[in-house]
Amino acid sequence: MVLIADSGSTKTDWNALNQTEVLQNVQTVGFNPMYQETEDIFKELEKSLLPNLDNKKPSAIYFYGAGCSSPERNKKVSDALQQLFPESEIHVDHDLLSAARALCGHNPGIACILGTGSNTCLYDGKNITDNVPSLGFLLGDEGSGAYLGKLLMRAYFYRELPEELAQSLKNTYNITKDEFLDALYGAEVPSRYMATFAKFAHDKRKHPFIKELIYTNFENFFERHVLKYKGHMELPVNFVGSIAHYFSENLKTAAQKYGLRIDTIIQSPSEGLINYHQELLIKSGTANKL
Structure with missing residues (x-):
C-alpha cells in the first residue's frame, strides 16, 4: 500500500x-x-x-x-x-x-494551479521542463484566490467599489480596516486568509465591476505566466484548483482573448x-x- x-x-x-x-x-x-x-x-x-x-x-x-x-x-x-x-x-x-501528472498524465501540455495560490509549468509528458516562477503571495500568485481577494479588498478600502457592492461586502464581513490588517498580517498563512474573500467575488460574479476584477485576475495570470511558454498556442492548457473550477466560465472567456486552448479543468x-x-x-x- x-x-x-x-x-x-x-x-x-x-x-x-x-x-x-x-x-x-x-x-x-x-x-x-x-x-x-x-x-x-x-x-x-x-x-x-x-x-x-x-x-x-x-x-x-x-x-x-x-x-x-x-x-x-x-x-x-x-x-x-x-x-x-x-x-x-x-x-x-x-x-x-x-x-x-494529474492533468496531463503521460502527454505534453501546460499545467496550471489556480487555488489559494497559483503556479504553472511546461510538462513534456514525464518531467517539468520549464516554470515561470509564481513569486508567492507578496509579489505574485496572479490568477489565484488570494490575488482575487487582494483586488477585491483593495478596491473596497480604496472606495472604488460601487455603493451597492461596498454595502453588501460590509454587511457580509462587518470588518474595519484595522481588523482586516490585523487579521491579514497576524495570519499563520496570509494567502489563505486573503483567499476567503474570493467567495464574495464568486457570489457577485455577474456584477460588471466584479466581473472586471475576475478578468483582470485571469488576464494578469495569462500574460505573466502562460504566454511565456514556448508552444503555448499549440499545447493544451489544463487547470486544477478551486478558483479554476468555480470561475471556469470566466477563465475560458479570458483564455479566448489570447487564443489559448483549454482542455481540462478539475477542482482536485x-x-x-x-x-x-x-x-x-x-x-x-x-x-x-x-
Missing part, C-alpha cells in the same frame, strides 16, 4: 491505495513549509492524519505540496513524515508536479493522481517503486 498526498495551503487530500483500489481517503489542513516548521507539521499530522488511517502502514509516501520547491523546504515535510512513518519510503515533491488533482500512481504500480509490480 502507498499513500499519496496532494497538499495546498488550505487543505490536503490523502489517499491510501494499491494497484486496483483506493483503500482510504483522509482530508487534513494544508501544509506549506514556507510558513511552517517540521514540528508544527508533525503535530498536526499526528493529530489529524494518523488516527484516521486505521493503522495502515504505507510502504511509500508520495507527498506533493505547495511551497515544496527546494531541498531545505522539502526536508521539513519529509522529516515530519518520517517521524510518523519510520519504515516508509518518503518522497516529497512540488504540487506543480502533481498537477502536471486527486483522481488523476490516483490513476497515475496506480498505472505505475501496475507497470512496476511493486508498491514501492515510482
